Amino acid sequence: xxxxxxxxxxxxxxxxxxxxxxxxxxxxxxxxxxxxxxxxxxxxxxxxxxxxxxxxxxxxxxxxxxxxxxxxxxxxxxxxxxxxxxxxxxxxxxxxxxxxxxxxxxxxxxxxxxxxxxxxxxxxxxxxxxxxxxxxxxxxxxxxxxxxxxxxxxxxxxxxxxxxxxxxxxxxxxxxxxxxxxxxxxxxxxxxxxxxxxxxxxxxxxxxxxxxxxxxxxxxxxxxxxxxxxxxxxxxxxxxxxxxxxxxx
Amino acid sequence: xxxxxxxxxxxxxxxxxxxxxxxxxxxxxxxxxxxxxxxxxxxxxxxxxxxxxxxxxxxxxxxxxxxxxxxxxxxxxxxxxxxxxxxxxxxxxxxxxxxxxxxxxxxxxxxxxxxxxxxxxxxxxxxxxxxxxxxxxxxxxxxxxxxxxxxxxxxxxxxxxxxxxxxxxxxxxxxxxxxxxxxxxxxxxxxxxxxxxxxxxxxxxxxxxxx
Numbered sequence: 407x408x409x410x411x412x413x414x415x416x417x418x419x420x421x422x423x424x425x426x427x428x429x430x431x432x433x434x435x436x437x438x439x440x441x442x443x444x445x446x447x448x449x450x451x452x453x454x455x456x457x458x459x460x461x462x463x464x465x466x467x468x469x470x471x472x473x474x475x476x477x478x479x480x481x482x483x484x485x486x487x488x489x490x491x492x493x494x495x496x497x498x499x500x501x502x503x504x505x506x507x508x509x510x511x512x513x514x515x516x517x518x519x520x521x522x523x524x525x526x527x528x529x530x531x532x533x534x535x536x537x538x539x540x541x542x543x544x545x546x547x548x549x550x551x552x553x554x555x556x557x558x559x560x561x562x563x564x565x566x567x568x569x570x571x572x573x574x575x576x577x578x579x580x581x582x583x584x585x586x587x588x589x590x591x592x593x594x595x596x597x598x599x600x601x602x603x604x605x606x607x608x609x610x611x612x613x614x615x616x617x618x619x620x621x622x623x624x625x626x627x628x629x630x631x632x633x634x635x636x637x638x639x640x641x642x643x644x645x646x647x648x649x650x651x652x653x654x655x
Numbered sequence: 656x657x658x659x660x661x662x663x664x665x666x667x668x669x670x671x672x673x674x675x676x677x678x679x680x681x682x683x684x685x686x687x688x689x690x691x692x693x694x695x696x697x698x699x700x701x702x703x704x705x706x707x708x709x710x711x712x713x714x715x716x717x718x719x720x721x722x723x724x725x726x727x728x729x730x731x732x733x734x735x736x737x738x739x740x741x742x743x744x745x746x747x748x749x750x751x752x753x754x755x756x757x758x759x760x761x762x763x764x765x766x767x768x769x770x771x772x773x774x775x776x777x778x779x780x781x782x783x784x785x786x787x788x789x790x791x792x793x794x795x796x797x798x799x800x801x802x803x804x805x806x807x808x809x810x811x812x813x814x815x816x817x818x819x820x821x822x823x824x825x826x827x828x829x830x831x832x833x834x835x836x837x838x839x840x841x842x843x844x845x846x847x848x849x850x851x852x853x854x855x856x857x858x859x860x861x862x863x864x865x866x
Contacts (some may be wrong), residue, residue, distance in 0.1 A: 407681070407682075407683070408682060410682075411680070411681045411682060411683075414680040414681065415680075415681070418676070418680070421850070421851075421854055422854055422858060423843070425851070425854055425855070425858065426858070429860075434715075440719060447679055452687075470701065471701065471704075472694070472697045472698065472701050477848070477849035477852045477853060478849075478852075479696065480852055480853075480861065480863045481848075481852050481861075482857060483863030484782050484863050487863070504703075504708075506701075506705075506708070506710075507701070507703075507704035507705035507706065507707055507709070508700070508701045508704035508705075510704070510707070510708045510711060511704050511707055511708070512863060512864065515863075516863055516864075517863050519862075532711065532714075533711065533714060533715050533718070535711075536708075536711055536712065536715060537708030537709070537712055538703075538712070540705065540708070540709075541762075541766065541771045543765075543766040543770070544762075544766070544770060547765070547769060551726060551729070554725075555724065555725065555726065569770070569773055570769070572773055572776060572777060572780070573769065573772065573773060573776060576776050576780060579780075580762030590810055590845050590848075590849065591837075592838050592841045592845070595841065596796075597777065599784075599792075600777060600780040600784050600796070600797060601776065601780040602776070603856055607841065608840070608841045608844035608845060608848070609844035609845055609847055609848030611845075611848065612848030612849065612851065612852050613848070613860070621860060623855055623858070623860035624855065624860070624861070624862075627851045627852075627855055629856070630851055631844075631847045631848060631851050633849050634851075635844065638843060638847075
């Protein structure tokens with residue numbers, strides 16, 4: 407084992423220990439979540455959809471489950487489970503879609519688990535977790551059908567999207583739905599800023615679960631993220647100063 | 656109500672997650688070969704999941720046609736196309752001339768037209784953004800888009816004048832200093848978010864795979 411291997415193990419174990427410690431500290435010093443207008447409006451939009459007998463649609467994106475772009479879809483699946491629990495008693499339970507077969511299976515599993523936890527197993531239908539199209543633009547082309555036929559009034563995009571994400575968000579706007587869109591791709595975030603009513607910027611796509619009455623660890627992880635960001639920013643500033651002063655690194 | 660099996664699924668997810676992560680970050684040949692094997696399994700399972708996704712799609716559209724729901728002819732067309740392409744693929748093979756022609760002459764032009772639609776969609780959405788969200792962020796966004804357009808498209812203001820050269824320099828400064836700096840900040844946030852999400856899955860707190 408090399409020194410680099412040891413350092414890598416140290417960083418991973420250190421982060422895990424810090425996350426567990428922050429989770430334990432959550433009972434005594436609970437994390438105060440920053441106000442995000444999009445999430446405040448999301449709660450109200452979901453309530454309205456349930457009362458009006460309309461449906462929430464959540465997209466896990468056009469990425470894959472086994473690629474490097476799976477993280478936002480995993481965070482999206484956690485949010486999906488939370489929303490399914492919240493809308494389990496609605497006449498029109500949440501519907502999820504993805505551009506990848508494995509992500510569609512993941513969505514079905516998240517929905518099945520959520521309904522089982524809320525005692526509404528009979529609300530689960532395999533067709534509420536769908537693969538719409540195997541390529542990014544075929545996925546976008548199939549979206550209007552699901553939005554209109556399922557009476558969708560809350561359209562959430564939390565996954566990995568490319569340029570097709572702009573079309574996906576725009577279709578929700580045309581349906582006059584509440585649209586909340588986030589992606590791990592920076593270019594797509596810019597497209598969402600233009601096309602979606604509410605945009606998740608930067609790492610906000612990973613925190614949807616925490617804002618939807620998330621677990622202690624989800625809330626604690628926000629603190630860890632903030633701490634790491636500050637440490638990185640400090641390292642960049644110190645490195646720049648040292649370099650400017652001619653100190654070799 | 657949960658069955659005790661969810662402990663088993665969580666333990667398996669953590670075990671395989673740790674094995675794959677170790678294979679990536681540690682230069683230990685045995686771990687790397689385990690990681691490679693597990694990733695090969697994942698690819699096979701992902702292909703099987705694609706088939707499941709197609710079956711799911713078939714059942715959704717089959718039900719739509721059966722119930723004569725609004726837009727059912729489109730569903731019927733999708734079913735016919737899907738089954739037709741599938742049978743042709745089985746008979747002639749995925750690399751045959753007929754399937755290549757279907758892809759090049761139908762799939763590609765349709766997707767290219769959607770890309771073209773994207774340009775119009777973004778233009779309309781840009782105007783809507785300025786009209787609907789009149790705040791500092793929207794103004795910065797619109798001004799940035801204008802600077803990049805003027806600095807990139809010489810046909811608008813003449814391609815050889817000093818005005819165009821100035822706009823080109825302004826565009827380069829704006830995109831390479833301000834936009835690139837902001838994008839790096841966002842990328843750092845995304846990387847941290849992905850890392851922490853992975854940690855939560857590895858610690859069994861997030862179980863997106865259900866119970």
